[in-house]
Amino acid sequence: xxxxxxxxxxxxxxxxxxGQDGPPxxxxxxxxxxxxxxxxxxASGGHIGVYLFRDVYVRISVPHMYGEQAFDPLDAVDFTDLxxxxxxxxxxxxxxxxxxxxxxxxxxxxxxIIKNPYKGIELVDRYIDYSRLHLHAAAAILTGGYDGRGAVxxxxxxxxxxxxxxxxxxxxxxxxxxxxxxxxxxxxxxxxFIAGKIHTFDVERVKAVVDRQPKYVLNRYEASQPSPQVTxxxxxxxxYILSEVVRSxxxxxxxSQGVVKFSRKYPACADGR
Numbered sequence: 001x002x003x004x005x006x007x008x009x010x011x012x013x014x015x016x017x018x019g020q021d022g023p024p025x026x027x028x029x030x031x032x033x034x035x036x037x038x039x040x041x042x043a044s045g046g047h048i049g050v051y052l053f054r055d056v057y058v059r060i061s062v063p064h065m066y067g068e069q070a071f072d073p074l075d076a077v078d079f080t081d082l083x084x085x086x087x088x089x090x091x092x093x094x095x096x097x098x099x100x101x102x103x104x105x106x107x108x109x110x111x112x113i114i115k116n117p118y119k120g121i122e123l124v125d126r127y128i129d130y131s132r133l134h135l136h137a138a139a140a141i142l143t144g145g146y147d148g149r150g151a152v153x154x155x156x157x158x159x160x161x162x163x164x165x166x167x168x169x170x171x172x173x174x175x176x177x178x179x180x181x182x183x184x185x186x187x188x189x190x191x192x193f194i195a196g197k198i199h200t201f202d203v204e205r206v207k208a209v210v211d212r213q214p215k216y217v218l219n220r221y222e223a224s225q226p227s228p229q230v231t232x233x234x235x236x237x238x239x240y241i242l243s244e245v246v247r248s249x250x251x252x253x254x255x256s257q258g259v260v261k262f263s264r265k266y267p268a269c270a271d272g273r
Contacts, residue, residue: 047132049104049239050139051077051097052232053087057142060101062108073101073260078143096266100236103243105254107132110246118169118249127165131242134158138235148232149225155238156216162242163190163206169249170197185216201248205269209237212267233267240267 049060059078063071074084077097087093111128118124135158138151164177167190176182183190187210195203213234214226226234247253255264 047104047108048136048139048143049100049107050142050232050235051100052229052236053079053083053097055228056083057148057232058083059139059143060104062104073098073105076101076104092265095262098260099264099266100239102254102260103239106243106247107135107239109254110243110250110252113250113252114246115249115251121168123168123174124165124249127161127168128242128246131158131161131165131245134161135235135239135242138238142232142235148228151235152214152219152226152231153216155235156213156219158238159210159213159241160185160187160190160216162238162245163187163194166190166194166198166201166245166248170194187213187216198248200251202244205264205267206241206244208269209241209267213237237267 047062049062051058051060060076061078062076074087074094074097077084079087087097111132114124134154138154138158141151141154142148164172164183167177167183168174170193172183172193178184183193188207191203191207191210194201214222219225225231
């Protein structure tokens with residue numbers, strides 16, 4: 001104790017502290033760490049998304065839930081009290097918002113329960129993971145008050161990677177998916193390849209979303225970029241496409257659990273459905 005040297009090697013213990021009403025020393029440790037690192041360093045949230053409320057981008061934050069819990073989908077949206085009141089006063093607005101919340105929930109929870117024969121395919125997991133990554137970037141840009149044009153490329157990349165995850169699930173290799181003469185950045189060609197091969201995949205709705213999105217390569221160089229309203233729909237469309245791929249590969253979704261009773265309203269198919 002009195003010596004500054006020791007014959008024993010230094011060791012460090014990693015302790016994960018969680019919960020409430022622990023010993024006072026826990027609170028002192030938390031206070032010390034928070035004073036140095038800040039609260040965001042302790043965040044352990046799930047997938048984040050975005051909802052376009054009129055001309056305002058609002059963040060969707062998926063909670064971590066275990067077991068069975070009552071959950072209001074609108075609680076996941078970072079509305080002000082007035083914004084929430086306006087959304088709840090319009091059935092169509094509320095349904096469109098809830099569609100987006102359920103998509104984000106399906107991405108968060110469905111990504112971890114991919115079913116056979118798609119389970120364990122490294123390329124599927126990788127593409128879904130990267131698609132989520134780009135959606136995180138898009139949501140952070142839009143809801144962080146930054147230039148929304150930066151979210152467009154992230155959303156388009158997310159769409160491409162989501163569809164390539166479905167292609168990989170159907171046996172396409174990394175080289176085939178990357179090869180420009182086969183698929184490259186052609187998301188519509190990917191949709192046509194997937195059509196009919198995964199029976200739960202809503203290819204008509206996905207193709208309608210893809211048709212409304214800017215072309216990835218052209219968008220990088222064009223002088224004019226999508227308006228804030230269009231940008232919001234591009235990102236929400238990408239959220240939908242990834243969620244549709246995940247639902248199709250895990251054959252499970254939040255809506256089927258009886259969370260809501262209405263059918264999907266957003267995004268619409270080409271025929272308006």
